[in-house]
Amino acid sequence: MSKADKKQDIRRLSPEELKAFFVQNGEKAFRAKQVYEWLWKKSAHSFESMTNLSLGLREMLKEYFELNGVTVDQAQLSNDGTIKSAFKLHDGHLVEGVLIPTEDRMTACVSSQVGCSLSCKFCATGYMDRKRNLDAAEIYDQVVLINQQAMEKYGMPLSNIVFMGMGEPLLNYANMMEGIRMITSPEGLNMSPKRITVSTAGIAKLIKKLGDEEVKFNLALSLHAANDEKRDRIMPINETNTLEALRHSLNHYYRKTRNKLTFEYIVFYNFNDTLQDAEELYQFCKRVPAKVNIIEYNPISEADFLNTEEDRLEMFRKYLEERGVTVNVRRSRGKDIDAACGQLANKKHDDHVITQA
Structure with a gap:
């Protein structure tokens, strides 16, 4: 050189x-x-x-x-203690990451792309253009910076990392894998891969590739409907990655890795919240060994979906549990600063700003 x-x-x-x-x-x-x-x-x-x-x-x-380090352009503190950060990249692009604190864990939610190309109808990031992939060091830096926030604000280090921020991690496969390698390496942050979950909208051939590489981290599928017609309507990726294709790839992944699988399921009012929808999800769970995380919907201005009513959610949960499915109901965190699931779109809330570059 x-x-x-x-x-x-x-x-x-x-x-x-x-x-x-x-x-x-x-x-x-x-x-x-x-x-x-x-x-x-x-x-x-x-x-x-x-x-x-x-x-x-x-x-x-x-x-x-x-040395193109990532910096915190702005951090916002939610009323529930969640911290959302706008991270500035060396070329001026912004991505968002979130620290989600609870009594016994500190979770970092990190981004993998600037924007997203998948256009999921219920997700604010899906209405943004995909500008570029993050490189491995930019993924790594988000974890480092969120860990610093956890230590400074709560006196606890990160315990978990979820790839659930902006972008589709599997469409940035090589950089995501290298970022995780350095996060888990003794030469890097030395975190356990069992504490890492990668969330995907569902790219069957790349899920299969994860299995072939026998990765050690956990995988979550953003499912949201166990019915191809409904899933097509809210997640265009399903048109080329059908539920049957995903079933094959997920079972291949599980056979190869024996890692936990999770189905993420947002229950939308009058769309996928009936007992028939619960039955379809149960039938899918019978064919793929996974637990289900039921997620509150966080409305966005770009779409007219609504969160289901509490009694319908409870009926849905009970139906699955009575049939032996492990179900967790995840309540949203950071909604007041647009930090909750599906809300990341670089929106600023001046009254919540705690740091600014």
Whole structure:
């Protein structure tokens, strides 16, 4: 690599490539390990902060490389303690991530793309254009920054990570996988993959690929209807990834990994909240071993869906549980700052802002 080349983001280099760079430039090979530790384990966002390197070495790194760290552009605090952050990327794009605190866990909800291309009818992000994929380091940085918020605000580190923010993680497959590799690596954050859940709208061939790679993290399918006609209406991806195709890929994934599977099911009023809908979901659960998370709907201005009534939700839940399905009802967090499920669309609430770049 010459100085005339366009500067590369140093975090795109492997340890071997870093080592080769130092040797080619007359430096000791062990410098690569020092720098790699600064980049990942210590989450350095500048070469200046690498204080065990000589000034000359730091200047050389600045000549050859960029370090495109993610920053918090703005953070908003919900009345229930949820923190939503607008993360600014090196090219000016914004993505959102959320810290969801409870008594016994701290969960980070992270984004995988700037915008989304899937156009799910009930999701605010689905009405945005997909600008680009996040790279592995940008995914990693969200986790680091949300962990800092958890420690500063609540005195607890992150316990869980969910890929349920902006974008479809499986359509950014390589970067998502590399981001998780570094989050779980002893050279990175050393988090257990069992504490990570990747949520997908359902791309059958990539779910199968996850199984073939025998991943260690958990998988959640945004199902929302166990009926192709209804699912087509709210999730256009279902037209090319039918429930039958998803069933085959999910069973393949489970056979290969034995990891937990979860079906996420938003119960919309007068759309998918009848006992017939519950029966269809039960029949699907019989064919794919999974628990069900029933999720409150969070209305958005772009769509006219409504959350179901409490008695219908309870009837739906009871029907499934009586047939042996494990069901959790997930109550929304952060609705007042548009931080809840399906609401992420870079909306600002000035009265809730706690930090601003």
